[in-house]
Amino acid sequence: MDTFEALNQPPLSPPGWLFPVVWTILYILMGIASYLVLTSGQSQESIRQALVLYGIQLAFNFLWPVFFFSLSTYLFAFIWLVALWLLILATTISFYRLSDIAGYLMIPYLIWVTFAGYLNLGIYLLN
Numbered sequence: 001m002d003t004f005e006a007l008n009q010p011p012l013s014p015p016g017w018l019f020p021v022v023w024t025i026l027y028i029l030m031g032i033a034s035y036l037v038l039t040s041g042q043s044q045e046s047i048r049q050a051l052v053l054y055g056i057q058l059a060f061n062f063l064w065p066v067f068f069f070s071l072s073t074y075l076f077a078f079i080w081l082v083a084l085w086l087l088i089l090a091t092t093i094s095f096y097r098l099s100d101i102a103g104y105l106m107i108p109y110l111i112w113v114t115f116a117g118y119l120n121l122g123i124y125l126l127n
Helices: 002-006 018-038 044-070 074-098 100-126
Strands: none
Touching: 018 044, 018 074, 018 100, 044 074, 074 100
C-alpha cells in the first residue's frame, strides 16, 4: 500500500486502509456464493463448470496485484483487470443460473473491480 499511496491518484481514491476491509468482505461473500453453488442441487456438470470459472477468475485476481504493485506495469495491469472483470461477470451469470442468491452475492465484487479499474487506469494515466 506504500507504493499505491506514493502514486499520483485519480479523484475518489480511497485511503489505503479501506482496501483490506473491502477485500475481506468480498472474499466472504464470494465464499458464501461458491458454497451456495456447490450445494445448489443442480447438475454436477453445471456446478463443476461454474466452480472452474470461479477458480480461473480467482487466479486472475491473485495475479493482478503482482502486475500492479510488484511489477508496476500499470497499463498491463489494467488490461488484465478488464479480463478479470469479464471473468467475474461470466462467473456471476454462471452462479446466478445455479443459485440466484449466489449471483447476487457476486455483484459487490463486480462493482469493486469496476472501481479498481477506474483507479488502475487513472494511476496509469497520471504516472
